[in-house]
Amino acid sequence: MSESMRKIVRRCFTSAIRVIDRFHIQKLACDAVQEIRIRHRWEAIQEETEARQEAKGLKKKYLSPTFENGDTRKELLARSRYLLFKSAEKWTESQKRRAAILFREYPDIKRAYCLSHSLRMIFNKRLIKAGARTNLAKWYQEVEQSGFDSFNTIAATLYDRSEEILDFCIHRASNAAAESFNAKIKQLRAQFRGVIDIPFFLYRLTKIYA
Structure with missing residues (x-):
């Protein structure tokens, strides 16, 4: 998504269609979900520390x-990290139980996870570019209604590069x-x-992977 890559494509590959990779976009959304989880975890740690001192x-x-x-509140938030990266159908039974408790206790994490998942589904569905553009516009509206600052920042970033993102559908x-x-x-x-002899390292790469 860097501007330098855009300049390289314009100069060296004038007839190419530049596609911003979907996984970088999804990572931004996942990071926003994790940011909310981490904030709640620090609050849980602080609450437990105060209760312990009392x-x-x-x-x-x-x-x-x-x-x-069996999870404490602090453990619940720590152990929920990986399940928030995955789709619900890929959760194990223990992750399903943990997610149910997490979403019950923290509705904002559930809303953030749903926003991240709905963005992932736009790319998973085999849509034409026009259909994906419509779904992405609906996602922008959901983000605006959610009130999450991190997701609003992501939406603004995606809006600025929407054509290169939607070229994925071609x-x-x-x-x-x-x-x-x-x-x-x-x-x-x-x-x-580490590597000191670069020519020999490249030689090894060609022998193993070429």
Whole structure:
């Protein structure tokens, strides 16, 4: 999504259609959900610390209240991190129970998760560009009604680059293969604890992955 990449495409690939990768867009939405979860977690930590100090002052043993799945409030917010990245149909049974408690206790996290999921579904559905544009406009309205500052920032960013985002619907192009290969290169580099001889490192890459 950087301006430098846009300039490179304009100068070097004048006939190309530039597509902003859907996974970078979804990551922005997921980060916004996690921001709300983390804020609540710090509040839960502060509340537990104050309650523990109060019990200590009264010379009583402090026991953290737990929910029906055995999580304390602080644990619930910490252990909900990964389930908020996934679609509900991919949750395990324990994640389903934890999500039900989380959404009951924190309706704002549920609303944020639904916004993130609805954005993901725009790209998952095989829509033509015009249909995706209509769904994205509806998503902007939902974000405006939600009142989340982080999502409003994301919506403004997407609106500015909407054409390049919606170009995904033409060929459903993604750089997932390149990202996967990049991860393999980083893993190989980590095995050597860094690289000094760059030509030999490139030679190893061609022998393993070419």
